[in-house]
Amino acid sequence: MKTQLITREGYNKLRAEHDYLWKEKRPEITKIVSWAASLGDRSENADYTYNKRLLRQIDRRVRYLRKCLAELKIVDYSPQQEGKVFFGAWVEVENEQGEVKCFRIVGPDEIYGDAKNYISVDSPMARALIKKEVDDEVSVNTPEGEKIWFINRIDYRQDQNDSDAV
Template sequence: MSRYRPPRRRGSTYITPEGEAALRAELYQLWKVERPTVTQTVHEAAKNGDRSENGDYIYGKRRLREIDSRVRFLNKRLDELKVVDRAPDNTGKVYFGAWVTLEDEHGEEQQWRIVGPDEFDLAAGKLSMDSPMARAMLGRALDDEVTVRSPTGERHFYITEIRYSPENT
């Protein structure tokens, strides 16, 4: 059995200013804070002699590989991202960065912000623009019906509010 995995489809290259700041903070934390600490731990563990049975050395080296891999990814990704820091000309339709309030068939409301794939967080109400729900909303206007296909069947929502400023969130 091989370890081959087909390449993943690349996500959209758009990101909000807050998302870019979070990625840059993660990069700083990994490169300037965590990596030097782990490197020092590995250095001290290597002085102890037999490295084959030294847990600090083995797990420290593994953590260094994880950090280096994530740092490489973040550096490449930050180079290709486009920061969207202004509202679109037509604020009556749903585009990247919009806060959208949806109402389902039962009258229950939910609010989502459409963000880039690097910053989505469902618990915080941030929906990736590459997700089926966000793709169904993009380009729609106020009071439009949005149909989302899910494994449990089709769901219908109505757009009740579109905002491009974070007030009242």
Template sequence: MKSNLITRTGHDLLVAELKKLWHDERPEITKKVNWAASLGDRSENADYQYNKQLLRKIDRRVRYLGKRLEELKIVDYVPEQDGKVYFGAWVEIENDQGEQKTLRIVGVDEIYDHHPQHISIESPMAKALLSKQVDDEVEVYTPLGKKLWYINSIRYEKHENSSN
């Protein structure tokens, strides 16, 4: 089952996407569809067909976001998280070869923006990091075998007026 957790930043981005689709993009494409339809024969009208297809794509995304946003649970920072890795944490890790990475554990809905530092709460790396502390050694099982990582630092984004 897909996780329903999301960071406040991720939630705000999805809400902004929904507003942009509904208030900006959809009305603009609807105008184009109506204009193209007014030209007559729709079967050979590329503008009409393309924009109609785009409108269906926007409507699908609007329906999905509307439904998904109702299911999501925003997870805000709480002081009790300090010192350990939990959902929403930024974690700096390093391996024996000196390779360093900074990752943020986020919900599956936040991976869509392909942010190179975001990893899903459901990923093997995130599962291995959860509840660990600075200087802990973490074993991560990957398709290429077991990898060892060390936690160098943990930090959280703190938001004003945060409430679930």
């Protein structure tokens, strides 16, 4: 079962998606379907068929978002987190070959779409990093075997984007 945690930014993004689909996109597609249905024969009406399918996709996503938003627990930054890796942290790690990675640990519902450099708190890397500090060494089990990473930096700034992440 996936973790039901989410950052405030992630929650706001899902809420905005729900509101857009429900209040703007769905009414717009409903009008098109009604108009296309009024033209008569629906079996060969591409506008009707396509938009009816789109309406079902929107309804499916809205149902998912409503269920999801009701179950998620928002995790806000707390000053007690400073110095250690917890949910919502931006982390920079480096392996023995000098490869550097930078990412934010977030909920599983936040890693899709345009969420660059985000990893799920349920991932092996995130699990290995939780509660660790700068300069700690972590061992991560991967399909290729065990990998060793060193923590270079931990940051909890909320106003970061991908270009200036840690």
